[in-house]
Amino acid sequence: MTNATMEQRNVSRTPARTSPDISTITPQPDPAQDQNTQEPPSLTSRQKLRQTLQRIASSPTLPRRGRSASTGYRREGSLSCVSLNASQPCLSSSPLNEGSSSRPTTPSTRSQWELRGGHRIRLVGTHSPQSQSRTVPLPSDVRPTSRNAIKEDLRLDEDGAVTKETKPTKNVDFWGDMPQELKMEIFRHLTPLEIVRCAPVSKMWNAMCYDGQLWSKVDPAGFYEKIPSEILIKLIISGGPFVRDLNLRGCVQLRDKWVSKSGNIPDMCRNLVNISLEGCKIDKTSMHAFLLNNSRLEHINLSGLMNVTNSTMKIIAQSCPQLKMLNVAWCQDVNSKGLRKIIQSCAQLKDLRASEINAFQDEGLAQEIFERNTLERLVMNRTNLNNKCLQILMHGVDPEIDLLTNLPIVPPRRFRHLDLHRCSDITDEGLKSLAHNVPDLEGLQVSQCPELSDESIIEVIRTTPVLSHLQIEDLERLTNLTLEEIADFPCAEHLEHLNVSYCQRVGDPGMIQIMKNCPKLRSVEMDNTRISDLTLIEACKRVRRRGCGEELSKIGLRLVVFDCANVTWAGVKEVLSSNSKPPQIPKPKAECKPAEVVSVTQALKEGSSPVTSTYFVMPPSPPTSAMYAKEIVQLKCFYGWQMVVNEHTRRVLYGNLSGASRLDNRWAEHMMLTGEAAASGVPGVRRWRRWAQNAEQMYLNDEAGDDGDDGGTVGVVRVMHRRQDSQTWDMCALM
Known part of the structure; x- marks a missing residue:
C-alpha cells in the first residue's frame, strides 16, 4: 500500500475542521495548483516540535538583536501570523488551522503562499516582494518616540500609513489630586493664627483647618486677644482627644462658655499632658473636670486662680500621679495641708512654684520635702519662710553631726534653682544651711533679704561650683568682698547673670574683678551703685577679646547702669566707640614672595641696537573681607542718652x-x-x-x-x- 493511498484514507476518515470566520475571508483553492503541488512527506514528532519552537521564536526584534535565524526560514523577511492589512489575511499553522483545507487560489495571492516543512505559510509583504521590504512596523506602544511626542498617539490609516493623533491636554488639579496626608503636612508648617485665617477659603479648607491632627497643641498665646470665643471653642472641640498641650493663659473670653452647645469642653479633652489656666476665667467645676479626666498630666499651671483650694490639691494628688511641675503661685486659699498631699502622692514632682503662699512656716511640710528629695526647683519667694524651716529643708530634724567638720551628715539636696526672694525672715544663720548641701545649685535668688550679709553669701558661693545665676539685689550690707570672692572661686567660670542693683557699697574694685574673671558673663545689672566709667571700659575690653568674624555682630553682654552717679557720658561714649570700631586682626604670617623681575627688550629706532629694560613686579595682595566683632555690649543708661545708644546699637547690629x-x-x-x-x-x-x-x-x-x-x-x-x-x-x- 503506497503512502499516498494511506494518506487519502486518513484524510477521508478525519472530518474537515474549518472556521466560519476564516472561510469567509479566505479565497477558494485552485484545483490546478493542487495537482501540481506534491504532498509533503510525513514528519516525526521531534521535527514537528522543532518547527513549533521555530514558529514561536519568530519575531521582528530577533534579527535586530543579533540572534541567529530559525532553521527552515529565509533571513530576508520576518514571519507573522497576523497581517496589519485587512485585505490580505494570514492563516497561521497553529493546530486550530491544521485541518483546514482552504488554499489560496487567486493569482494575486498565489505567489505569497509557499510550502515550508510540510506547512503552508504566507509571506507578509506586498504583491511584489522584490520591490519592497517584507517587514511589519512595530506597534505604536512599543515604538520609541521623542520627548516632544509623549502626548501624540500613532495610528494606521486605511492605506496603511502611520499618522499622528494628538491627544487633548489633561487638566491637572494639583491640590485636588494630592493625598490627604500631604495636605495635612503642609498645614502643619503654618502658625495657629495662619491656620485660623485659612479656614474661610472653602469648605474643604475649613474641614482641614479644624482637623484634630493639626491641634495636638492649642496655644493661642500670640493672638488670644484677637480670636473670638466661638473660634477658640471650636479649636478645642475639634482637637478633642488629639490635644496634648492646652495653654489658655489670659483667655478671659471663655468665662461663661465652658459648657457650649457643641459639648462640655473639659469632657472633650481627655489626653492632656500639659495644661495652663493662668489668668483664665474658669469656674471651679470645669477646672476640676479637667483634672479628673486627664490622669497623664505632667505640667499644671494654676497661677493666680482664686478658685484653687486645698480640695483642688487633693484632686491633683489622687488623679495625677505622673505630675512633674505644679505652679500654684498667688493662690491664697492653698496652705501647707494641700501642699503636703501633693508632696506625698506625686513621687515624680521636680518643680514646685508656690509664691505668696503662707505654708512654709509649717515644719511638717519642710520635713516631707526633705524626705522626698526629688525637687530640683523650689520657688517660695514672698512667703513666711523662717530660719528653722529652711534648716529642716536642708538638714532634716535632728541630723547626725560630724565631729571633725561640725556639719550634719545628710544626703545632698537635688536643688538646681532656689528662689528665696523677699523672704524677710531669713538671716545669715538660716542661709548658711545651704553650704555643703546643694552642690548642683545653678540659680540662687536672695534679693531684698535685708538681714543677709557677706558672711553667709560667701560661704554658699564657695560650695556651689556650677552657680550661673545669682541675684543679690538690694542688700545694704553687701560689699565688694563678695564680688571678689565670686571672681576667685570656680563658679566664676560658669557665671552668666549677676544682679547687684541697689547695693550701694558695691563699686569698681569688685566689679572690675568680675569683668576680668567671668568669661561667660551675659547680663550684669548694677544700677544705683558706685561703679564708674572704669567698669564700662573693662567690660568693653573683655567683650572685644571674644573674637571677630565675617558674620554680623550679636549682643554678648547686657549692662544696666542707670542711676549711677559716677557714670558719665564719656564712659557711654567708650562703649559706643568700642562697638563701632572694627576689630584689629593680626595678619597671618604668610610666605614672603619676592618681587618678580621682568626684562623687556625693544629697539628704539630701526637699525639701532636693542635696549633691555628691567622691571620689578610685586605679587598681588590677597583680597580682604569685612570683619565684625562677634559680640558687642548693649547698654541701658540715663534716659536722656538712651535713644542715641539704641540707635547706635541698631546700626552696629545691621553692619x-x-x-x-x-x-x-x-x-x-x-x-x-x-x-x-x-x-x-x-x-x-x-x-x-x-x-x-x-x-x-x-x-x-x-x-x-x-x-x-x-x-x-x-x-x-x-x-x-x-x-x-x-x-x-x-x-x-x-x-
Whole structure:
C-alpha cells in the first residue's frame, strides 16, 4: 500500500475542521495548483516540535538583536501570523488551522503562499516582494518616540500609513489630586493664627483647618486677644482627644462658655499632658473636670486662680500621679495641708512654684520635702519662710553631726534653682544651711533679704561650683568682698547673670574683678551703685577679646547702669566707640614672595641696537573681607542718652559701622557743647543752647545724606576755638 493511498484514507476518515470566520475571508483553492503541488512527506514528532519552537521564536526584534535565524526560514523577511492589512489575511499553522483545507487560489495571492516543512505559510509583504521590504512596523506602544511626542498617539490609516493623533491636554488639579496626608503636612508648617485665617477659603479648607491632627497643641498665646470665643471653642472641640498641650493663659473670653452647645469642653479633652489656666476665667467645676479626666498630666499651671483650694490639691494628688511641675503661685486659699498631699502622692514632682503662699512656716511640710528629695526647683519667694524651716529643708530634724567638720551628715539636696526672694525672715544663720548641701545649685535668688550679709553669701558661693545665676539685689550690707570672692572661686567660670542693683557699697574694685574673671558673663545689672566709667571700659575690653568674624555682630553682654552717679557720658561714649570700631586682626604670617623681575627688550629706532629694560613686579595682595566683632555690649543708661545708644546699637547690629561711628562722633560733639554751656555760667547759657541746636541740626542734615561739605562742622570748630577757656581744655584733656 503506497503512502499516498494511506494518506487519502486518513484524510477521508478525519472530518474537515474549518472556521466560519476564516472561510469567509479566505479565497477558494485552485484545483490546478493542487495537482501540481506534491504532498509533503510525513514528519516525526521531534521535527514537528522543532518547527513549533521555530514558529514561536519568530519575531521582528530577533534579527535586530543579533540572534541567529530559525532553521527552515529565509533571513530576508520576518514571519507573522497576523497581517496589519485587512485585505490580505494570514492563516497561521497553529493546530486550530491544521485541518483546514482552504488554499489560496487567486493569482494575486498565489505567489505569497509557499510550502515550508510540510506547512503552508504566507509571506507578509506586498504583491511584489522584490520591490519592497517584507517587514511589519512595530506597534505604536512599543515604538520609541521623542520627548516632544509623549502626548501624540500613532495610528494606521486605511492605506496603511502611520499618522499622528494628538491627544487633548489633561487638566491637572494639583491640590485636588494630592493625598490627604500631604495636605495635612503642609498645614502643619503654618502658625495657629495662619491656620485660623485659612479656614474661610472653602469648605474643604475649613474641614482641614479644624482637623484634630493639626491641634495636638492649642496655644493661642500670640493672638488670644484677637480670636473670638466661638473660634477658640471650636479649636478645642475639634482637637478633642488629639490635644496634648492646652495653654489658655489670659483667655478671659471663655468665662461663661465652658459648657457650649457643641459639648462640655473639659469632657472633650481627655489626653492632656500639659495644661495652663493662668489668668483664665474658669469656674471651679470645669477646672476640676479637667483634672479628673486627664490622669497623664505632667505640667499644671494654676497661677493666680482664686478658685484653687486645698480640695483642688487633693484632686491633683489622687488623679495625677505622673505630675512633674505644679505652679500654684498667688493662690491664697492653698496652705501647707494641700501642699503636703501633693508632696506625698506625686513621687515624680521636680518643680514646685508656690509664691505668696503662707505654708512654709509649717515644719511638717519642710520635713516631707526633705524626705522626698526629688525637687530640683523650689520657688517660695514672698512667703513666711523662717530660719528653722529652711534648716529642716536642708538638714532634716535632728541630723547626725560630724565631729571633725561640725556639719550634719545628710544626703545632698537635688536643688538646681532656689528662689528665696523677699523672704524677710531669713538671716545669715538660716542661709548658711545651704553650704555643703546643694552642690548642683545653678540659680540662687536672695534679693531684698535685708538681714543677709557677706558672711553667709560667701560661704554658699564657695560650695556651689556650677552657680550661673545669682541675684543679690538690694542688700545694704553687701560689699565688694563678695564680688571678689565670686571672681576667685570656680563658679566664676560658669557665671552668666549677676544682679547687684541697689547695693550701694558695691563699686569698681569688685566689679572690675568680675569683668576680668567671668568669661561667660551675659547680663550684669548694677544700677544705683558706685561703679564708674572704669567698669564700662573693662567690660568693653573683655567683650572685644571674644573674637571677630565675617558674620554680623550679636549682643554678648547686657549692662544696666542707670542711676549711677559716677557714670558719665564719656564712659557711654567708650562703649559706643568700642562697638563701632572694627576689630584689629593680626595678619597671618604668610610666605614672603619676592618681587618678580621682568626684562623687556625693544629697539628704539630701526637699525639701532636693542635696549633691555628691567622691571620689578610685586605679587598681588590677597583680597580682604569685612570683619565684625562677634559680640558687642548693649547698654541701658540715663534716659536722656538712651535713644542715641539704641540707635547706635541698631546700626552696629545691621553692619553699618560707618554710620554708627558718625553718630558717635556727632553725639560726642553735642555733649561737649552742652558741657561748655553749663560750665560758662548763666549769662551765656542761652547762646550755648543756640549753638547746641545748630550742632544738632547739622547732625540731622548729615544723617539725611547732606554730606557735600563740612562747612557747618568747621564753623562749630572755629566757634569752639574762639570761646576756648581753661575748663574746655581740661575737659578735652580728660577725654
